[in-house]
Amino acid sequence: MKTADAVIIGAGVIGSAIAYELSRAGRSVLVLDRGRGPGQGSTSASSAVVRFNYSTWTGVVTAWESKHRWEAWEDYLGGRDGGRLARFHRTGGLCLDSPNQSAEKVLGLFDQVGVPYEVWSPEDLRLRLPLVDTGRHYPPKPVAEDAFWDEPTGSIGGYWTPDAGFVDDPAFAAHNLMVAAQRLGASFRFGATVTGVRKEGGRVLGVTLDDGTRLDSPVLVNAAGPHSGVVNELAGALEDFRITTRPLRQEVHEIPGVTAYSPGVPLVADLDLGTYFRGTPAGNILVGGTEPECDPLVWLDDPDDTSLTPTQEIYEAQTYRVARRVPEATVPPRPRGIVGVYDVSSDWVPIYDRTSVDGYYVAIGTSGNQFKNAPVVGELMARLIGAVEDGQGHDTDPVQVPLAHTGHVADLSHYSRLRTPAATSGTVMG
Template identity: 55%
Template sequence: MTETLTADAVVVGSGVIGSAVALELARGGRSVLVLDKAGGPGHGSTSASSAVIRFMYSTFEGVATAWESKFCWERWAEHLGLPGFEPLADPPALSRFHRTGMLHLDVPAVPREHSIDLLRAAGVPFEELDADELVARFPHLDGGAYWPNKPVSDDAFWEETPARLGAVHTPDAGFMDDPRLAADNLAYAARLHGARTAYRAEVTGVERRGEVWHLALADGRRVEAAVVVNAAGPWSGAFNAMAGVGEEFTVGVRPLRQEVHQVKQPAGYSGEESYGPGVFDLDLGTYMRPGPAQTWVIGGTEPECDGFEWLDDPDAVDAHVSNGRYEAQVTRAARRLPELRVPNRPSGVVGVYDVADDWTPIYDRTDAPGFYVAMGTSGNSFKNAPLAGCFLAAIVDAVEGGSDHDLDPVTFVGEHTGLKIDLSAYSRKRPINADSTCTVLG
């Protein structure tokens, strides 16, 4: 006899976003079932995240979401609601927030005045550094302005420049030290609130009959729920297509292969008891942050000259770090940090971004009743996962309660900051964000 699993809401995907959605839906009193074809929470793209917690985006809503989320990461156990369940029979290890600050180096593609206007509007502390102040405060950095991005194989990449750049420093930025563990923490908290999880549970079919969504799993089980949330990461577009959902979307999504590399920090960059700042460097096409044990994590900001690795099928991704991508990204970092050594053997991880056309997430309902999406997270949304869960719960509550989120968008008010966030900014029907850098910066 076929086993049928039932719930008020089923969340497809148990990465950091899906796990956050499950927690908030369960907190709201719904019975929740989470499905993931991997063996546990955070085993997909989340595990390859650099887990940077920063606040600079191209929209007020992006900045406000990141700033409100920061307080959740700082007070992680409290956000998860663990103190209310103490004593825990099996207390989990928790991912931890490390405050480092972040330097956003000047670049023509991101006018400084626009950025600081958004930071100021959201109440994010920042300081502006001119070229002299930048290198005086952070002497490990080369202060040259090298825009536009150039291939590292091009002699022009190494040419000296008389131009210099400044930066915007946000001292409250940082990183979470284990992104997969953060997803696991959210899944653990969701289970404390009654959510159930089914791993190695691949969805092979989905259709709506009457008021109920019916999902078929590869192992023969069936799932029934009135509400479905698509949080399937780079598989989200394919899952929408499987469900016959998405014709009304004005924003598309596409899987993009990416790599994050790890080397050793330059000597003296971080102190014995404190970290040096992360660096967001669109000028050279890279971002970087310190890590435990003097590690240095390096990602790319999608320089067009390095090419893009778009995928038709995320399952077909080459999971091995490539020499070409490693050399490009780490060499860019070394141009900014002349003392950084570039080992011959690459070290790092491969992930797949779920990239929206404007690199801004889609948190929304759909035209299919009961079908919701948390998708298009574009490699820049780990930091916003706590709020993404809250956003979806608020949208589900409103729409299932009879509101029209398209005509009367939900406004979310941050518990910690009091900021009002208009969730139409994350609409599936929004105009393309013309201010987006169309990079991981958002």
């Protein structure tokens, strides 16, 4: 007996968004998650940045469309969640010049998509954002090396996007999506671990849980974050994937804010030094890394086999770089931060696609840069599933999704498992 029209594995912000959009499309939905609630995995460790500077047209379009949904979050969800909602803070965002990401290419994409921006010279930067030092330090260097403290080799500017910002509570954003989906009839089951994917004749039949429960559904969606690889193996669906995924351990830290700068700290992407940072609602500074070549990446064979305690080494690497860029910043001696695990694709672009197993779909490889896109990803996946289940051959006739706010059309072949790896920054910047 069919349990639901669609079963989704993973109740993070991506899985919950898919649940909401499938429910809006009239499907009965069951979401399974081994955690205690929505958004308790990698979503809870997200910096929840909303930016638009991707290396591809579809990446920019998806992010720009998503911004409009974050701005009208209550309208998009069709109601509130216990009296409150996650909130989008529009702070503006600065991307400093760096060879790691071509400003000319990104700004050309902005022009095509319609993303507003301003190009700032070093002099503009000193005037408009005086808390930021304009020294050029490229390439990024390990903070333990003497060369890290060398004097700047020149000055840099960048480009400013006034519509960038962040969402104040990423886990609660997933909760908002869950409640919105539940209003439309979706069910969520927590503490549920999938141990088997049942198939017959090349098509999904359902899943088996660790307690032996068998759940039947003609559609199964893998949105399991860093555990997505395990689910893919259970489904036996990897035979034609040209893009691979791996779990990557990441840390994000928090330091005191700069009280002398009253507007608050905006979003700053600093590939010149290898870091990014933004303000927080409490007035602190949230700090993360951009995977500079000088920093070793912590790849994991098992996403559960890692310490969730922030390390002194990574804390110093991230915060000392911010202190070079923001001389008034204070770096306490001990780390205060969180640890998360990214589900990273081989080109840092996600896979939103069908698979060779009929009825089995994936929303994986989100690479630490897709939280902002969740509202649109939910729609992309719902449209993809609807089209393929109705007989469209997506692998040869890619699904096209019109986007309501911007008027653009998203070509979902961009997110195909069969694609040639995209030419991106090779980092979280996408």
